[in-house]
Amino acid sequence: MIERRKLDENSLDAFLGGKIFLYQPLNGYRANIDSILLAASVNARAGQSVLELGCGVGAVLFALMSRVHGLNTVGIERQEQYARLAIRNAAYNSFDVDILECDISSLPEKYKNLQYDHVILNPPYFGSRKSMRLSQLDKDLAKRERTFMLDDWLDVAIKRCTTKGEVTIIHQADRLAQILKSFDKKLGDVRILPVSSFTGERAKRVIVRGKKGSASPLQLLTPLIMHEGFRSDKLNNNYTSYAEGILRKGFGISWK
Numbered sequence: 001m002i003e004r005r006k007l008d009e010n011s012l013d014a015f016l017g018g019k020i021f022l023y024q025p026l027n028g029y030r031a032n033i034d035s036i037l038l039a040a041s042v043n044a045r046a047g048q049s050v051l052e053l054g055c056g057v058g059a060v061l062f063a064l065m066s067r068v069h070g071l072n073t074v075g076i077e078r079q080e081q082y083a084r085l086a087i088r089n090a091a092y093n094s095f096d097v098d099i100l101e102c103d104i105s106s107l108p109e110k111y112k113n114l115q116y117d118h119v120i121l122n123p124p125y126f127g128s129r130k131s132m133r134l135s136q137l138d139k140d141l142a143k144r145e146r147t148f149m150l151d152d153w154l155d156v157a158i159k160r161c162t163t164k165g166e167v168t169i170i171h172q173a174d175r176l177a178q179i180l181k182s183f184d185k186k187l188g189d190v191r192i193l194p195v196s197s198f199t200g201e202r203a204k205r206v207i208v209r210g211k212k213g214s215a216s217p218l219q220l221l222t223p224l225i226m227h228e229g230f231r232s233d234k235l236n237n238n239y240t241s242y243a244e245g246i247l248r249k250g251f252g253i254s255w256k
Helices: 034-043 058-068 080-092 137-143 150-160 172-184 241-247
Strands: 004-008 010-015 020-025 051-053 072-077 097-101 116-121 161-172 188-195 205-212
Touching: 020 058, 020 080, 034 058, 034 161, 034 205, 034 241, 051 058, 051 150, 058 072, 058 080, 058 097, 072 080, 080 097, 116 150, 150 161, 150 172, 161 172, 172 188, 172 205
Parallel strands: 051 072, 051 116, 072 097, 116 161
Antiparallel strands: 004 010, 010 020, 161 205, 188 205
């Protein structure tokens, strides 16, 4: 999925088999498989608008834009270092996107009342009281809840989503109940896609999608299995053909 070249304090990494290239800090928070899975899960089409809350260096947005052309995209990132890299990456990959350096609750006047067809997010996984503070501030901000809790992220996402639009989030499986509580009575047609490393293992991640203004019932989908065989097969760590298509070829995820 990723090929890397070291460039000063950043590296230039190839994603999706070279479809996009991203400058990332060598020692800070870096895009990962979750970023590509979230991008693949967005059911967008040309002409639609997409807002990402906490876009980092732009991995999710740019992976999505490489698959679906003609999107109107906005990324919000509070950390200057990452916002600047996202702007640099947009130019490097020739993507037209607005990157805003701000908190999710303090959008510039031009954007604060806009709504989007898709709002996507990969918020910090670790609760502020349930995890140790990371020594690197930028990693701590990216991985651990500080000013904004998960409920706050989802509240903003739902408000910024237009009627019949979709909110899509990837998160730890043990936060699913909290996600569903935030979605309750606000989003319908909720679909839950568990993500497991191997067959027979419990899911550590979930991708959850909800549609604003829909009354369709919740659906729990068949898990997405990332690797062939079982974890006990130590000689076999290959991706499944489905996961390979997502990670290396930029294919989208089916929500059926």
